[in-house]
Amino acid sequence: MILKMVEEGKIAGRAMLFAGPPSTGKTAIAMGMAQSLGSDVPFTMIAASEVFSLSMSKTEALTQAFRRSIGVRIKEETEIIEGQVVEIQVDRSLTGATKTGKLTIKTTDMETIYDLGMKMIEALTKEKVLAGDVISIDKTSGKVTKLGRSFAQSRDYDAMGADTKFVQTPEGEIQKRKEVVHTVTLHEIDVINSRTQGFLALFAGDTGEIKPELRAQIDAKVNEWREEGKASIVPGVLFIDEVHMLDIECFSFLNRALEGELAPLVVMASNRGMARIRGTGYKSPHGLPADLLDRVLIVSTKPYEDAEVREIIGIRCQEEDVTLTPDAVSVLTSMALQTTLRYALNLIACAKVIAKKRKAEAVAVEDLRRAYGYFMDEKRSVEWVKSQAGRLMFEEGEGEGGDERMDTR
Numbered sequence: 001m002i003l004k005m006v007e008e009g010k011i012a013g014r015a016m017l018f019a020g021p022p023s024t025g026k027t028a029i030a031m032g033m034a035q036s037l038g039s040d041v042p043f044t045m046i047a048a049s050e051v052f053s054l055s056m057s058k059t060e061a062l063t064q065a066f067r068r069s070i071g072v073r074i075k076e077e078t079e080i081i082e083g084q085v086v087e088i089q090v091d092r093s094l095t096g097a098t099k100t101g102k103l104t105i106k107t108t109d110m111e112t113i114y115d116l117g118m119k120m121i122e123a124l125t126k127e128k129v130l131a132g133d134v135i136s137i138d139k140t141s142g143k144v145t146k147l148g149r150s151f152a153q154s155r156d157y158d159a160m161g162a163d164t165k166f167v168q169t170p171e172g173e174i175q176k177r178k179e180v181v182h183t184v185t186l187h188e189i190d191v192i193n194s195r196t197q198g199f200l201a202l203f204a205g206d207t208g209e210i211k212p213e214l215r216a217q218i219d220a221k222v223n224e225w226r227e228e229g230k231a232s233i234v235p236g237v238l239f240i241d242e243v244h245m246l247d248i249e250c251f252s253f254l255n256r257a258l259e260g261e262l263a264p265l266v267v268m269a270s271n272r273g274m275a276r277i278r279g280t281g282y283k284s285p286h287g288l289p290a291d292l293l294d295r296v297l298i299v300s301t302k303p304y305e306d307a308e309v310r311e312i313i314g315i316r317c318q319e320e321d322v323t324l325t326p327d328a329v330s331v332l333t334s335m336a337l338q339t340t341l342r343y344a345l346n347l348i349a350c351a352k353v354i355a356k357k358r359k360a361e362a363v364a365v366e367d368l369r370r371a372y373g374y375f376m377d378e379k380r381s382v383e384w385v386k387s388q389a390g391r392l393m394f395e396e397g398e399g400e401g402g403d404e405r406m407d408t409r
């Protein structure tokens with residue numbers, strides 16, 4: 001439902017919270033959401049602890065995360081030349097230093113010859129354009145795109161790689177006006193326009209702080225484009241995992257930012273029950289202050305059931321390229337139900353190594369048993385610590401602690 005609302009652009013500026021015990025698929029759902037959103041809907045995923053970085057303030061880190069999650073769809077009209085290449089003829093000058101040439105290109109309706117300069121020849125060579133290819137040339141930038149081989153050439157199929165794409169010879173005019181749409185995020189526009197950083201910072205990922213005046217200018221410009229119909233806003237999704245790690249200042253920032261004109265859907269996840277709000281002495285459900293809680297739609301996640309666990313184990317084995325015997329699947333499922341799903345999934349890789357050692361193809365129950373013996377899960381580890389009374393360091397003080405995780409048991 002939420003995904004549908006995001007796609008319709010209806011949920012910008014709202015917030016959701018996945019609340020539930022560890023290992024109940026909160027992060028997994030978020031990843032799934034990211035995959036199912038359209039390719040031009042931005043999805044940003046951060047862990048709350050990332051906000052506490054030394055190189056920028058907490059609010060700057062959050063602002064950047066917000067702006068990474070808002071897309072701007074920009075429409076541009078360009079003139080292109082599109083058709084099937086009939087012939088490329090290149091003439092070298094006597095010294096070989098300069099090249100000139102002619103490109104014959106056709107659609108089903110017409111055929112034209114263009115003169116080629118050095119740059120165009122290079123671009124065509126780089127794309128390995130041959131007669132019979134259907135290409136598109138952007139007239140302003142000179143960029144050549146190979147759309148595929150013409151169907152008329154498909155008898156040459158045998159000599160081609162299996163990944164050759166066949167397309168129809170275009171119809172109509174060779175020169176066309178075409179609308180191209182790019183989607184960039186507000187953050188990308190910020191970075192490209194911040195004089196100190198330049199666009200290279202986008203690749204380095206090290207963007208530093210960006211001045212608020214610059215952001216205001218960019219927002220104004222984007223609004224102008226929207227009014228002129230050149231651009232539209234695509235609200236995306238910002239996922240903040242382990243949100244209880246944020247402190248009170250961040251929460252109040254979130255509250256304000258959600259009210260902003262350009263806000264994405266904010267999805268948060270927390271595995272805390274009643275917990276102290278970081279930066280205060282107060283306790284609150286999920287470690288979130290009441291005013292923020294009031295704003296969010298809360299989805300509670302519950303531990304997976306038998307059949308679901310079995311299915312997830314199946315998916316994971318496929319991903320990791322491991323075969324389990326049917327018995328082993330049942331044993332691992334019951335291990336997952338007794339310990340945690342995450343622990344059980346970790347055992348898959350360990351059991352595979354053990355199975356390999358005895359040169360078996362599939363992981364059997366005995367391999368799982370051994371892996372289970374080698375590696376402790378949380379519960380057994382706690383019991384072991386208790387049994388070691390007096391022999392470990394730092395054990396008397398329970399710490400100030402007091403935060404309670406939502407318990408599965």
Ligand SMILES: Nc1ncnc2c1ncn2[C@@H]1O[C@H](COP(=O)(O)OP(=O)(O)O)[C@@H](O)[C@H]1O
Binds near residue numbers: 271315
């Ligand atoms: N629906 C699912 N499909 C596949 N794997 C899943 C699914 N739900 C959970 N998992 C796996 O179970 C483990 C725990 O899930 P996770 O989402 O990390 O829990 P949480 O974030 O709630 O603590 C992860 O290894 C995850 O990949």
Ligand SMILES: [Mg+2]
Binds near residue numbers: 026028241269
């Ligand atoms: Mg998680």
